[in-house]
Amino acid sequence: MGTEDAILIGVDSGGSKTIGCAISLNGQIVGMGYGGPTNTTFISEDDAAYAMREAVAGSLGISLSEPVPQPQVRSIYMSAPGFTADAANRALSDLCPEGQIKVEADPPAVFRAAIPAG
Secondary structure, X not given: OOHHHOEEEEEEEOOOOEEEEEEEOOOOEEEEXXXXXXXXXXXXXXXXXXXXXXXXHHHHOOOOOOOOOOOOXXXXXXXXXXXXXHHHHHHHOOOOOOOEEXXXXXHHHHHHHHOOOO
């Protein structure tokens, strides 16, 4: 697989919903996915993990009933208050075995978005 096939996924989640967006390296949107809340202050870690899986799988156009590993996913960046890096790895490592997974709360994500160099 060449780098032209690589996919990056950005996820914004919190207390009400989760939205995932998969893009190619040239910036084309591959897909969008949606899930429920992920803030474990309000819901269980299992429910949060399912919501994150829903959003990521949906952005890749795959079903959670028969998930297929997506080795072309190189990175998943999440703004997910209350969702830990360990929970993210447990939830997504089978879907994206080659992907680097990073979770941050809202403040760092906002600053990254505001700075052109990220």
